[in-house]
Each structure stands twice: as structure tokens, then as C-alpha cells.
Amino acid sequence: MASQSPTTGAPSATDLPDYAPVPQSAYGPALNEQGYYVGRVERNLYWVTDGSYQSAFLTTNDGVVLFDAPPSIGGNIRRAVDEIASANGVSKKVTHLVYSHHHADHAGASSLFDKNVIRIGHEETKRLLQRDNDPARPVPEETFADRRTLKIGGERIELAWRGPNHSPDNIYIHFPDHDTLMLIDIVNPGWAPISMSNLSEDIPGYVAAPAIALDYPWKHFIGGHVGRLGTRDDVTLHQQYMADIDASVRKALVSVDPTPFFQKYGDNPWAAVSALFDAWTEAGAAPVIEKYKGVLAAADVYTSSTVFWVMESIRLDLGFASYVHP
Numbered sequence: 281m282a283s284q285s286p287t288t289g290a291p292s293a294t295d296l297p298d299y300a301p302v303p304q305s306a307y308g309p310a311l312n313e314q315g316y317y318v319g320r321v322e323r324n325l326y327w328v329t330d331g332s333y334q335s336a337f338l339t340t341n342d343g344v345v346l347f348d349a350p351p352s353i354g355g356n357i358r359r360a361v362d363e364i365a366s367a368n369g370v371s372k373k374v375t376h377l378v379y380s381h382h383h384a385d386h387a388g389a390s391s392l393f394d395k396n397v398i399r400i401g402h403e404e405t406k407r408l409l410q411r412d413n414d415p416a417r418p419v420p421e422e423t424f425a426d427r428r429t430l431k432i433g434g435e436r437i438e439l440a441w442r443g444p445n446h447s448p449d450n451i452y453i454h455f456p457d458h459d460t461l462m463l464i465d466i467v468n469p470g471w472a473p474i475s476m477s478n479l480s481e482d483i484p485g486y487v488a489a490p491a492i493a494l495d496y497p498w499k500h501f502i503g504g505h506v507g508r509l510g511t512r513d514d515v516t517l518h519q520q521y522m523a524d525i526d527a528s529v530r531k532a533l534v535s536v537d538p539t540p541f542f543q544k545y546g547d548n549p550w551a552a553v554s555a556l557f558d559a560w561t562e563a564g565a566a567p568v569i570e571k572y573k574g575v576l577a578a579a580d581v582y583t584s585s586t587v588f589w590v591m592e593s594i595r596l597d598l599g600f601a602s603y604v605h606p
């Protein structure tokens with residue numbers, strides 16, 4: 281009999297499912313005692329991680345430009361900046377903070393930086409942050425619509441909005457003089473996306489994003505999650521994973537026969553739809569899990585969830601396998 285926590289009724293750890301081992305290549309560098317790692321990406325561009333989230337910063341002649349402020353890293357962003365600035369004898373004053381998008385898990389430590397920091401983001405980020413009215417995420421004073429080039433302390437940063445993907449406001453942050461692209465919540469280097477394609481709102485945009493990312497020249501990829509940076513191969517592998525999901529879902533949608541589900545649950549169409557969605561998801565996910573187990577970490581944990589969400593987009597956004605009553 282399964283043992284349960286007497287207080288919550290939750291299963292004990294021993295009852296929880298086992299998953300395929302995580303490939304060693306999915307992990308990044310060890311964290312320090314305070315629970316973070318800070319490393320050089322290229323020249324004066326650095327990245328900080330707590331193993332799950334990532335932030336980045338540029339040290340310049342005029343101060344530090346910060347890119348995202350995930351609350352899970354929180355005060356360690358300041359420590360990482362101080363550590364690098366004092367080691368290199370440059371200013372540790374954060375003068376600018378660029379938001380990749382409005383989500384609290386990447387921006388929720390923004391308020392740790394003072395009011396004099398200039399916050400920069402897409403105009404939709406500003407609108408969404410005004411809507412959300414969260415004191416942890418002050419709205420950006422400086423916004424842009426499609427593209428903006430920042431020149432700060434002699435450094436060049438290219439910001440671009442190329443349509444909705446993970447969120448309506450998610451932007452591409454290109455460092456042309458550092459061979460680096462920062463694009464958050466699309467590709468988790470070495471890992472499968474988490475729930476429902478990294479909880480993405482616009483799946484056609486999410487699926488198109490890696491090709492846009494690969495159009496830029498860069499060597500280093502800052503994805504916002506997991507404990508390591510990415511490479512062009514990581515982005516290509518993710519792109520192939522999503523293409524395989526797309527092909528597998530289309531196959532499942534035309535090969536699983538809905539008839540028995542509606543026969544069984546004739547008086548309860550929601551039960552029929554639920555069982556049919558489950559069957560489509562399972563048929564779509566199985567070959568993809570098989571192919572990527574041991575290749576992308578947690579492919580066996582999260583592929584079904586992403587398959588479900590991509591399947592709904594293929595049906596509802598693209599109209600694939602749409603049935604019109606005669």
C-alpha cells in the first residue's frame with residue numbers, strides 16, 4: 281500500500297515515479313556557497329545562474345547593464361555584479377535594466393535595484409506590467425516597438441521584437457560584439473521545455489523562434505533557464521525536437537479514431553473529449569519520448585505536456601484535421 285503524508289495526503293517520495301537519468305552534459309558549473317555561479321560569456325558580458333534561472337550583465341565604462349532579474353537569483357545578482365566589478369576594477373553601479381519580457385519569474389527582482397536605474401523593455405512589456413501593477417516589477421521608462429539599438433558605455437546591444445512567442449512581449453537581445461544571443465523561455469539548452477512548451481502563449485510563434493534565433497550571428501546562447509549556456513547545436517536540437525513533435529501530432533490526429541470515445545461516453549461529451557485528447561497526446565508523445573530519452577534531459581517528464589499543447593495549436597491555430605459537418 282502506498283504510504284502517504286499524514287498531514288497532506290500527498291504521496292511519500294518513494295511512491296513518486298522514477299525518470300531516465302539526466303545526461304551529465306545537461307548540467308552546468310557548480311554553484312558557490314551562496315547558491316549562484318557567475319561566469320564570463322565573452323569579454324565584459326557575464327551570466328549568472330542558480331541552476332534553474334539565468335540573468336546576464338555587461339560591465340561598461342559607465343556602469344553595469346543588467347538583463348533580467350529573476351527573483352530566484354534575487355540578491356545574488358547584486359553579489360555576482362559586485363564580485364566581477366571588484367575583480368576587474370570597474371564600476372559596480374547598475375545603471376540600466378533590460379527586461380526580456382514581463383513574467384515575474386524573470387523580472388521579479390527588478391525592485392531590488394534603485395529608482396535611478398533606467399528600465400528598458402518592449403512597449404507591450406510596459407503595458408502588461410502596468411496591468412499587473414506588481415511593485416516587484418517597476419514598468420520600463422524606455423520602450424520600443426520593433427527594434428532598438430542601445431549604446432551604453434561604448435557597448436552595443438540590439439533589441440528586437442519579432443512577434444509573440446512564449447509571451448506577447450518576449451524580445452531578442454543580441455550582443456553583436458560579444459557573439460551572444462539572449463532569448464528567454466524558448467530553448468532550455470540540454471533539456472526539454474517544461475510544461476506546455478515552456479508555458480507558451482503563442483505556439484506558432486514559439487515554434488518559429490529558433491529559426492529567427494539562428495538567423496543572428498552568435499556563438500553563445502543565454503536561454504534564461506537551466507544551469508548552463510547554450511550553443512547553436514542546442515538550438516538546432518530543440519528545433520528538431522519541436523519538428524518531430526509536430527509531425528508525430530499530425531500523425532496521431534488522423535490515426536486515432538474518435539468513434540469509440542463518443543460511443544462510450546455518448547451522454548457526456550466532455551468525458552469523450554477528455555479521453556480523446558489523452559489518446560491523441562499519448563500517441564503523439566510516445567515516439568518522441570523514445571527518440572529523445574537520454575538526448576534531452578527530462579524528455580520523459582515533459583514531452584506529453586508539450587505534445588498536448590502543440591496538438592491544440594495544430595488543431596485550433598492551424599485548423600489541421602478540422603472536421604466540418606456535412
Ligand SMILES: [Zn+2]
Nearest residue numbers: 383446447465
Ligand atoms: Zn516567461
